Amino acid sequence: MELTDILYHKENGIAKVIINRPEQLNAFRAETIQEMIWAFRDAWDDNRVGVVILTGSGDKAFCVGGDQKQKGDEGGYDYSGGLGNGIGLEVENLQQIIRNIPKPVIAAVNGYAIGGGHVLHVICDLTIAADTSKFGQAGPKVGSYDAGYGSAYLARIVGEKKAREIWYLCEKYTAEEAKEMGLVNKIVPANQLQEEAEEWARKILQKSPTALKMLKYSFNADSANIHGITQLAMGSLSLFYNTDESNEGKHAFLEKRSADFNKFRN
Template sequence: MDRARRRVGQTKRHLLGGDDSSRRVIEETSYYKRHYVDRDAPVHWRRVSLELRGESLCETIYEKSDEGIAKITINRPERRNAFTPRTILELICCLEDAKEDARVAAIILAGSGTEAFCSGGDQGVRDVGGYVGKDGVPRLNFLDLQVVLRRIPKPVIAMVAGHAVGGGHIIHMLCDMTVSADNAIYGQTGPKVGSFDAGWGCSVMARLIGPKKAKEMWFLCKLYTAQEAYEMGLVNKVVPLAELEKETVHWCRQMLANSPLALSILKASMNAVDDGHAGVQQLGGFATKMFYSHEQGLEGLTAFKAKRKPDFDQFRK
């Protein structure tokens, strides 16, 4: 019986992150010391100027650090960072820039202020055909943002303070990981305002927390605390609000020490399960890129340029 209790205790500590003594044991290992990343090192952001359709960014803030982290902030605090079609276009623009910048290895997605990460679509500009932009055209380009978040070959961490509800809740779920402040609130409110997301907003949620809990969240439109979200598997870690950016940057720095190609393929592999042929296509693309640098791929290219028959027999084993 005592042995069984010890086993249960060990399992519990493993699942909950361990107690202080077990953490000290980990920190004394050579692996930990070799790969230690300073949690308290300051981060220095510089503002990045981008133009979208001839105009500067006005609903987002885009920043980068010299160490390889990009931070994209939804900047509509007066509307609890609710998004408009312009907001979505700017987010996509920033994500595409971060994707193409070889110096960027990790991306943080945040909301301006401490009251809201994102409260979803701005209902003030919603019409029968979607969300109406300044050009008067109704759009649902939020779906385009979802595709970009799933397919961008770099890890994206949601840094959540305050409300992440509605479409904002879906954004954080589609990010690869979520670091949450202890003041965060999570939930879906769509059915109360005549809206819903029957795509990834349902399937990814059901994958994260299970169908029963996902139906509870959608059907009842309940809101959940950060701790409740953590316990159901919606977020990776909960920290005090004052520690939120430090912890999120720390996670990014740990990823900076890892193989970027490995992280890209791991992300594509995990997403391929839910993304069908599109997911397999992305995973296949990574395999093609790797093959280009393989000796067989190089033999084919070299033979073509030299106008000779490729010698693949040398590789048959």
């Protein structure tokens, strides 16, 4: 597959998937998601690979979610084919492959992990963060949401009250705050992030692959019902993207102004 939006390489049992749109703070579009799915499937099928590292290019952002400039006014993202449960992005498929690949996935968060990018790190098995990282949600500010893994699974990690705070207020949290709430396993200086992620990967490679696979299946089993919730959530999102309310969030973001959602409370 010709890659335009990500970098992908494999070496010594480690596969690295790098979102490569630094000018857009590694926001994803349809092509980005498709390429990531391809890369994770390749890592799944390659028996020489024992662990995957997911990160972003540059030092500003891991990923800030969907690229609002790609979002159309008629619902969904501008991409021919209508993939992704009607929203034009195969986010649901990407989330499932990250969860189901029978190998640990490490998120190396190198900056902003916001919105859909925040969800990606949440569903990875482990998260190592640069001390300059920022975490948070933005959906309700821009006329979007992730009512599947992004909320239900998040609540399992940080607790109901904190998950609601994250989504309702859309604040940004430091790496230290994220670690305190259980979102992050370890914090390192930014210039040591990739080295530390690779060191953790090498430690994982020393372990039994079958044991790791079965442990991941076991960890996932308790929250497997969220897959069904995610399907409902993505289906509802395709309908919501068709509304003036959702488009107000998008236009406000692109116009660098505060969204006016009050008119939708009548």
